[in-house]
Amino acid sequence: MIDKPLDKMTDQELTECWNKRVSKLLVGRKIVRVEYTSEEDANEQDWDSRPVQIQLDNGIWLTPTSDDEGNNGGAIHTNLKGNSVIPVLY
Numbered sequence: 492m493i494d495k496p497l498d499k500m501t502d503q504e505l506t507e508c509w510n511k512r513v514s515k516l517l518v519g520r521k522i523v524r525v526e527y528t529s530e531e532d533a534n535e536q537d538w539d540s541r542p543v544q545i546q547l548d549n550g551i552w553l554t555p556t557s558d559d560e561g562n563n564g565g566a567i568h569t570n571l572k573g574n575s576v577i578p579v580l581y
Contacts, residue, residue, distance in 0.1 A: 520547040527580055528564060540564040540579035
C-alpha cells in the first residue's frame with residue numbers, strides 16, 4: 492500500500508489506490524435491488540435526469556452521476572449486446 496496523501500500520488504499510484512479501495516467495497520457483493528431515482532429525489536438533488544440506482548447486499552446504494560460533485564444523474568455504459576447503455580430518465 493502506498494502511504495502518502497492522495498494529492499501527492501502519481502497517476503499510476505492513484506489508480507492503484509482507488510482500484511484497491513473500490514474493489515474492497517464491491518467485489519463479491521450481490522445486487523439485491525435496482526430502481527430508478529424517483530422524481531422527488533431527483534428534484535431534491537436539483538437534477539434534470541433520473542439515473543438507475545443499484546443496491547448491494549450490504550445496504551450500499553450505487554448511483555451514477557455526471558461528475559464527482561453529483562451535479563446530475565448519469566448513465567451506465569455496458570458491454571451487453573442490445574443494452575450498451577442503461578439510460579437516465581427525464
